[in-house]
Amino acid sequence: MSSPFSINGGACVAMRGKNCVAIACDLRLGLQSLTVSNNFPKIFQYSPTAFLGLTGLATDVSTVSELFRYKVNMYRLREERDIAPKTFAQLVSSSLYERRFGPWFVSPVVAGIDGKSGAPFICGFDSIGCIDYAADFIVSGTASDQLFGTCEGLWEPDLEPDDLFETISQALLNAVDRDALSGWGAHVYIIEKDKVTKRLLKGRQD
Amino acid sequence: MNHDPVAWGRPRDDIYGSYNPSYLPPTRQPYSSHPPSHPTTHTQSPVVTGTSVLALKFSTGVVIAADNLASYGSLARFTDVKRLRPFNRNAIVGFGGDVSDMQYIDRLLLSLVVQENYAGGGESVTLMNARNLHTYLSKVLYKRRTDFNPLWNALLVGGLDEHQKPFLAYADLLGTTYSAPSLATGFGAHLAQPIMRKVVPDEAAAAKLSKEEAVKTIRECMKVLFYRDARSMNEYSLAVVDVRGVELKEDNKLEAESWAFADQIKGYGTQTV
Amino acid sequence: MAALSHHHLSSTAPFAFQQAPPQNHSGEPTQHAFYPYTDNGGSTLGISGKTFTVIAGDTRSTSGYNINTRYAPKLYPIGGQGPTHKGSKIVLSVVGFAADGRALQERLDTVVKMYRYQHGCEISVKACAQRLSHILYNKRFFPYYVQAILGGIDEETGEGALYSYDPVGSYEREYCRAAGAAASLIMPFLDNQVNLKNQYEPAAVSGFDKKQLVPQPLERPQVEELVRDAFTSAVERHIEVGDGLQMMFITKEGIEEVYFPLKKD
Numbered sequence: 091m092s093s094p095f096s097i098n099g100g101a102c103v104a105m106r107g108k109n110c111v112a113i114a115c116d117l118r119l120g121l122q123s124l125t126v127s128n129n130f131p132k133i134f135q136y137s138p139t140a141f142l143g144l145t146g147l148a149t150d151v152s153t154v155s156e157l158f159r160y161k162v163n164m165y166r167l168r169e170e171r172d173i174a175p176k177t178f179a180q181l182v183s184s185s186l187y188e189r190r191f192g193p194w195f196v197s198p199v200v201a202g203i204d205g206k207s208g209a210p211f212i213c214g215f216d217s218i219g220c221i222d223y224a225a226d227f228i229v230s231g232t233a234s235d236q237l238f239g240t241c242e243g244l245w246e247p248d249l250e251p252d253d254l255f256e257t258i259s260q261a262l263l264n265a266v267d268r269d270a271l272s273g274w275g276a277h278v279y280i281i282e283k284d285k286v287t288k289r290l291l292k293g294r295q296d
Numbered sequence: 297m298n299h300d301p302v303a304w305g306r307p308r309d310d311i312y313g314s315y316n317p318s319y320l321p322p323t324r325q326p327y328s329s330h331p332p333s334h335p336t337t338h339t340q341s342p343v344v345t346g347t348s349v350l351a352l353k354f355s356t357g358v359v360i361a362a363d364n365l366a367s368y369g370s371l372a373r374f375t376d377v378k379r380l381r382p383f384n385r386n387a388i389v390g391f392g393g394d395v396s397d398m399q400y401i402d403r404l405l406l407s408l409v410v411q412e413n414y415a416g417g418g419e420s421v422t423l424m425n426a427r428n429l430h431t432y433l434s435k436v437l438y439k440r441r442t443d444f445n446p447l448w449n450a451l452l453v454g455g456l457d458e459h460q461k462p463f464l465a466y467a468d469l470l471g472t473t474y475s476a477p478s479l480a481t482g483f484g485a486h487l488a489q490p491i492m493r494k495v496v497p498d499e500a501a502a503a504k505l506s507k508e509e510a511v512k513t514i515r516e517c518m519k520v521l522f523y524r525d526a527r528s529m530n531e532y533s534l535a536v537v538d539v540r541g542v543e544l545k546e547d548n549k550l551e552a553e554s555w556a557f558a559d560q561i562k563g564y565g566t567q568t569v
Numbered sequence: 570m571a572a573l574s575h576h577h578l579s580s581t582a583p584f585a586f587q588q589a590p591p592q593n594h595s596g597e598p599t600q601h602a603f604y605p606y607t608d609n610g611g612s613t614l615g616i617s618g619k620t621f622t623v624i625a626g627d628t629r630s631t632s633g634y635n636i637n638t639r640y641a642p643k644l645y646p647i648g649g650q651g652p653t654h655k656g657s658k659i660v661l662s663v664v665g666f667a668a669d670g671r672a673l674q675e676r677l678d679t680v681v682k683m684y685r686y687q688h689g690c691e692i693s694v695k696a697c698a699q700r701l702s703h704i705l706y707n708k709r710f711f712p713y714y715v716q717a718i719l720g721g722i723d724e725e726t727g728e729g730a731l732y733s734y735d736p737v738g739s740y741e742r743e744y745c746r747a748a749g750a751a752a753s754l755i756m757p758f759l760d761n762q763v764n765l766k767n768q769y770e771p772a773a774v775s776g777f778d779k780k781q782l783v784p785q786p787l788e789r790p791q792v793e794e795l796v797r798d799a800f801t802s803a804v805e806r807h808i809e810v811g812d813g814l815q816m817m818f819i820t821k822e823g824i825e826e827v828y829f830p831l832k833k834d
Contacts (some may be wrong), residue, residue, distance in 0.1 A: 125795075157632070239754025240761065242802035260768070264761040267752065303744070328650050340603055438668055441605050442711075470607055471668035476638035498639075544601050 093216075094147045094195035096179055097122060099271025101160040101231035102132050102143035103262050104201035106224075107254035111210045113141050114262045114278040116233075116293070119148055120271060128274040128295070132231075136162045137172035140202035142182065145231035146217070152192050162187065175202030175211040179221060183246035186219030193217045197230035201281065208283045210243035217262060227261075233272040236265035253290065255280050263293050342394035342448040344368050346379045347527045348484030349390035350517050351452045352484075352492055352508035353462040353477045353502040357538030358426075358454035360388060361514045363522075364546065365529040366395045378546050384409060385541040387426035387455030389433070392447035392481040393469065401447060404436065413479065426455030426463040426537075430473070438471025446470070450481040455537045462502070462538075473487040477502035480517075488517035507536060519550050538564040606714045607632060609667040610809030611645055612749035614799060615718040616763055617729030619694060619786040621820045622720035624660045625796045627831060628747075628813035630667060639812035639833060641667065645674040645818070646824055647719075648681035648692065657824060659697055659721040660817045664749035665736070666714035673713045674703050694721030698732040700767075705738030712736045716748035720819055727821065728786070744784070751803035751810045758802065760797055763787065771829065798827060804831050 099120045104113040119130035133143045134155045135178055142158060144151040161181060165173050173181070179200045188192060194217060202213045213221050214228035222228065227245055229237035240261040249257055266272040276291040298306045307315065344366050351360040366377035379391045381402050389405065391398040412424060424432075430453040440447050450468040457463040465475040477499055478492035495513045496502040499545050514534065530553070535544040596609030610631035615624045626643035629636060643664055661677060663670030680700055684692040692700075698719050706714055714736055723730040733746040745763040760766040769779035787795070794818035796816060803810045814829040 235753040236757045237768040239751070239802060240757050242754070242805050243758040243798055244761075260761055263767040264757040267760065268757040271612060338603070434668075438672065441603075444603060444605065446603055446605075470605065470666075471672075472607060472609065472632070472637075473668065473671070474638040476640070479638075489635075531727075567570050 094150075095145075096149040096232050096271060097195065098146075098151075099232045099269075100130070100132055100145040100148075100151075100231075101233035101237060101262065101269065101272040102145045102199050102264050103227060103229045103237050103241065103258060103265075104143065104199045104214070105241070105249075105254060105258045105261075106210050106212050107225040107249040107251060109203075109208060109210065110251045110254055110280060110282045111201045111203060111212055112254045112258040112278065112280050113143050113199065113212075114258050114276055115145070116231075116262065116272045116274065116276050117145050118266075118274040119271055123270065125274065131277050133277055133279060133296075135156070135286075137174075137202070137205070139201070139205060139283070139286065140164075140173055140175045141279055141281065142178070143199035143230065145195045145199075145203070146197050150194045150196050150225045154196050154198075156164060156278055157185070158182070172205060174204050174206075175213050176204065178202070178212050182215060183219040183221050186215060186217065188201075189270045190209050190218050197234075199230050201228075201279075203281055203283055218220075231272060233265045233269035237261060240265045251280050251282055251287075255287075259289075259291055263291065267294055298502070315368060326519050338445040342397075343461075344373060344395040344397055345527070346377065346392050346398070347522055348480055348482040348488065349392045349450070349452045349524055350480045350484050350492070350514055351390060351454045351464050351478070352505075352510045352514055353464050353499075354505040354507050355503055355534060356462065357456065357507065358388075358452045358462050359463050359510045359514045359534065359536050360390050360452060360497075361518055361532055361534040361548075362374050362390045362392070363518065363532040365527070365531075367527045368383070370526070372527075375529060375531070378533055380535050380544060380546070381405065382535065382542045382544055383426075383429055383455075384412065384423050386423055386536050386537070387429045387453060387463075388535050389429070390452040390454070390481075392450040395447050397447040398509050401433070401436070401449065401451075408432070425458050426453055427457045427465075429453055429455070430463070430465045430467060434446065434467040434473045435472060437467055437469060439468050452479050452481060454535075454544075456539070460539060482518070483528075484521060487520050487524055491517050491520065507538070511536065515548075515551070519553060522550055522553075575735075584696050586747040588680065602639060604664075606666050606669075607635070608665065608714075609641075610750045611664050612747065612751040612755065612800070612803055612807070612810050613644055613662040613664045613732070613761065614745070614747040614755055614796065615662065615720050615731045616745045616787070616792050617720065617731040617743075617760070617794065618789065618792055619728060620722075621787075621789060621818055622660075622722065622729035622731050623792055623796060623816055623818050624662045624718060624720040625800065625814060625816040626664065627800060627810050628815055629811050631809050634808075636812075636829065637714055642815055643667075643670070644815055644817050645678070647674070647678050647697065654678075658691070658821075659694055659719065660819055660824060661701070662718045662720075662748070663715045665716055668763075670715045670717075673695055673701075673704065673715060673717065677701055680704070688773075693724055694719070694730045695723070697721070698730075698742070701732075702734065702738040702740045703736060705736065707738075709737050716752070718746055718748055720817075722819060722821055729819070744786075747799070751807040753802050755799045758799055759795070793827070800831060 102115040110137045112279035119127040199216045227241045280287040298308045330510040349362040366374040382388045446469040454464045467473045477496040481489045530550040533546040613626035628640045630641035645661045646654035646657040647659040717734040719732040734740045745759045765782040765784045768782045800814045816827040818825045
């Protein structure tokens with residue numbers, strides 16, 4: 091439990107649907123078993139349709155999310171366009187590998203829709219930037235085992251946005267309820283080509 | 297107090313007299329060669345060891361093999377140790393692990409066979425079958441691990457069960473047991489099992505396999521093991537158990553070895569090109 | 570230094586070190602004690618219904634990354650007659666250290682058979698469950714390294730009865746429980762699908778006034794499908810789970826066994 095990845099706790103999951111993607115996270119921030127905050131979102135937006143979820147050491151979650159804000163702003167200034175999710179994933183990967191021998195203690199998840207083609211995209215990373223492309227779902231955080239179970243059991247191909255919302259919400263809520271270090275509510279983003287819906291879920295408060 | 301580095305902390309013999317060991321717990325091992333006043337000793341790691349044992353079921357019986365080497369660490373110490381021990385006409389045991397523990401178990405088995413022979417010699421009386429033998433051995437092993445005094449072996453029991461059908465099972469120092477159409481201990485689990493499982497992926501395949509095919513597969517596996525297991529040798533015992541009884545040959549030599557692949561191996565720091 | 574001159578005496582002392590104790594130069598901790606446990610992997614689960622209980626387990630046995638065998642049952646009928654457990658209506662599942670599991674099964678089976686011999690009637694699941702707890706607790710300081718689940722029929726109500734245990738005998742009656750290597754994957758799925766956790770009535774008003782769905786005992790076909798889904802999911806994401814799925818349905822008529830192949834990779 092002294093692993094930097096499990097001091098603060100937290101969970102994040104992304105899923106692919108039919109012409110849409112979803113990404114969700116819990117809201118807990120803790121110090122070992124003591125809950126410090128129940129409003130610590132772990133999902134950050136970097137373009138109209140590119141999102142990043144970060145679990146792991148909370149200080150690194152904050153720092154890395156700010157680092158990417160800076161990097162994506164620089165990208166936008168230089169390129170005069172929004173960053174595509176696939177490009178953003180490469181940026182995340184190379185930025186993490188830059189710290190190969192003193193890594194950020196985070197497990198990132200990228201979810202988004204390509205601005206031009208409208209293709210849904212999700213991927214996950216280890217803490218040193220190895221990309222895990224997936225056609226179904228990506229999980230991360232202290233509840234990752236539980237999330238693997240619920241996602242593998244509930245997810246199916248080509249879900250419509252509403253059904254995808256229900257699936258990812260149930261997968262997350264039931265997973266974090268079996269993890270002592272995650273929970274206390276959730277944020278869920280449903281990302282379509284021209285629309286992003288953010289919902290706040292009230293989960294168990296224990 | 298004795299300050300001798302090899303007896304530090306003990307009462308000095310010149311002052312207190314030599315230590316009276318009669319207060320020590322008596323040795324419990326029935327076959328122990330220690331005088332009873334010595335402390336109980338447990339095997340905490342194996343000393344002279346045998347490597348893999350392989351076995352395969354076929355339509356009417358079981359083939360089992362193990363090489364004749366007993367190693368002392370990395371030293372090939374004894375080259376004529378027979379690690380397949382026939383029990384009766386129904387069963388045979390293959391031993392991996394500590395050789396002295398093997399010899400102890402062998403004495404247990406001998407006393408069982410003697411009892412069985414006193415009870416009628418096997419013609420009129422139902423003989424113990426391979427399943428009975430495996431159950432017995434696994435209970436001995438489990439009891440010893442529970443007493444923190446393990447018998448440091450992994451064994452395969454092969455032969456015929458109560459219905460004269462092929463039987464093959466594993467047991468080890470922890471009391472772990474399992475059964476499968478093909479089994480291997482030690483390195484064999486890594487190197488030989490993949491080859492054997494190609495031949496007998498399941499019980500149905502084993503029920504169709506001929507004795508000749510099974511023997512051929514086992515011989516091939518022994519060769520692979522000799523190529524890659526540094527604690528193996530090219531002389532081995534091989535036994536076939538079926539309704540005709542145990543047919544054991546203890547001086548098999550590896551045939552048609554091919555070291556042609558050896559000069560293709562590059563790396564490991566010894567070659568520069 | 571006087572003591573050192575008595576060196577020769579030490580060679581006769583029963584405890585003298587004839588050899589110096591092994592020195593460890595590698596910097597790694599020296600391993601000396603025999604470790605009496607191992608983990609044989611696999612997973613089990615149990616669900617109780619209105620008139621039945623199902624206990625399920627995969628049939629793979631592992632040690633480390635090796636597959637020992639593809640068929641090693643973790644489900645044991647308890648009691649009944651003879652070595653085939655004819656007429657038994659209690660099933661024990663054990664996952665963890667298989668040798669301890671086997672020993673535990675034999676202990677409980679003997680106890681249940683002795684109960685019938687002494688009392689002339691079958692033991693109740695409730696009593697059997699408590700006895701199992703005691704057997705486990707009796708080895709509190711050298712535990713059976715297993716997670717056990719016991720299933721049967723509650724003879725007072727005729728409903729399915731399911732009990733789950735920790736290795737030292739702490740136990741509880743539940744409607745559903747997953748155990749073993751993939752328990753953390755399966756359990757939240759079961760919470761959701763069996764106990765309807767986090768599910769609310771769709772027709773009710775939105776917001777905080779939504780009503781939690783009340784779990785109802787499931788029918789057998791639904792349960793069988795859930796068990797298969799739970800295991801095929803676990804097989805995808807856990808390397809120690811696979812090869813085959815064994816299910817035992819316990820009803821007032823007895824035990825019905827179902828086998829279903831799983832992926833062997």
